[in-house]
Amino acid sequence: MSHPTTRILAMLELLQSRPRLTGAELAARLEVDERTVRRYAARLADLGVPVVADRGRHGGYRLMPGFKLPPLMLTDDEATAVVLGLLAGRRVGLPGQATESALAKVERVLPAALRDRVQALRGTLEFTLAGRDGAAPATGPLLTLAAAARDHRRVRLAYRNWRGGATRRDLDPYGLVFHSGRWYVTGHDHASGETRTFRVDRVAEAVLDDARFTVPDGTDAVALVTRALAAVPYAHEVEVLLETTLPEARRRVPPTVAGLRAVEGGVVLTLRTERLDGAALLLAGLGVPFTIRRPDALRGAVIDLAARLDARARR
Numbered sequence: 001m002s003h004p005t006t007r008i009l010a011m012l013e014l015l016q017s018r019p020r021l022t023g024a025e026l027a028a029r030l031e032v033d034e035r036t037v038r039r040y041a042a043r044l045a046d047l048g049v050p051v052v053a054d055r056g057r058h059g060g061y062r063l064m065p066g067f068k069l070p071p072l073m074l075t076d077d078e079a080t081a082v083v084l085g086l087l088a089g090r091r092v093g094l095p096g097q098a099t100e101s102a103l104a105k106v107e108r109v110l111p112a113a114l115r116d117r118v119q120a121l122r123g124t125l126e127f128t129l130a131g132r133d134g135a136a137p138a139t140g141p142l143l144t145l146a147a148a149a150r151d152h153r154r155v156r157l158a159y160r161n162w163r164g165g166a167t168r169r170d171l172d173p174y175g176l177v178f179h180s181g182r183w184y185v186t187g188h189d190h191a192s193g194e195t196r197t198f199r200v201d202r203v204a205e206a207v208l209d210d211a212r213f214t215v216p217d218g219t220d221a222v223a224l225v226t227r228a229l230a231a232v233p234y235a236h237e238v239e240v241l242l243e244t245t246l247p248e249a250r251r252r253v254p255p256t257v258a259g260l261r262a263v264e265g266g267v268v269l270t271l272r273t274e275r276l277d278g279a280a281l282l283l284a285g286l287g288v289p290f291t292i293r294r295p296d297a298l299r300g301a302v303i304d305l306a307a308r309l310d311a312r313a314r315r
Helices: 004-017 023-030 034-046 076-091 096-109 112-124 139-151 221-230 246-252 276-286 297-313
Strands: 051-054 060-063 153-160 166-179 182-189 194-199 203-212 236-242 259-263 266-273 290-294
Touching: 004 023, 004 034, 004 060, 023 034, 023 060, 034 051, 076 096, 076 112, 096 112, 139 153, 139 166, 139 182, 139 203, 166 194, 166 221, 182 221, 194 221, 236 276, 236 297, 246 259, 246 266, 266 276, 276 297, 290 297
Parallel strands: none
Antiparallel strands: 051 060, 153 166, 153 203, 166 182, 182 194, 236 266, 236 290, 259 266
């Protein structure tokens, strides 16, 4: 809990769950000193939350007897947006336990009539998108990386590579990107001297450094991540000339699927893939003439696909 506002809210939550807590107990739970606890109590009082400070040997902090937080004042549209956002987030791979607990907390403080309608939405809503188990990162490293990227501060990472080996890295993070159920951070890696992309769920620890950095002009974190993922080695490297324009090709082919560049006579599509039959399906679905440059085996995959489609059409 690095932000003071987060700690103040956490203190309120603690005081609601316990009848009385000493300053030392609150300081330990919030990871601050007792003087800061007194300041937080005063801030809560300024916000209209009646925190009572009892002095003496058995003193401590407590909420005024009978005090209850008012219901969360959301309109129907706002409540629906919150619930849909949490449900959709879980569906695309955000942490399931966190979204479940957040949903429960939101529902608990809604007015009864609205809570009933929100629960009806939650219980009846279905998705065509299959659920997926995303690699959810630890909250601490994720928030530290976000703060480092915002404030342009170097961060020291304890990182586990794809082989499971532990490494230490100094990174100037340019931004965070959520893609296909995974979180990525991209930036200048001082170990390699290059711009690199790392999976945040493999970050065991992230510690802010005092060193500052400047993000190069024109840096696009999403483009850096998608290019890095597209460069992962696969069994086949595909290059095809599409007889279309670059805007039309971009409309049909997402940047996460293949690279596109305009040339004389059309657009060159490049991608890496484990299976050539998948590349054949992609080309068949584009609806534009094309010429296969490499690999030659892709021609056979396209011919096989055409034969299968022809046979099915003649049934």
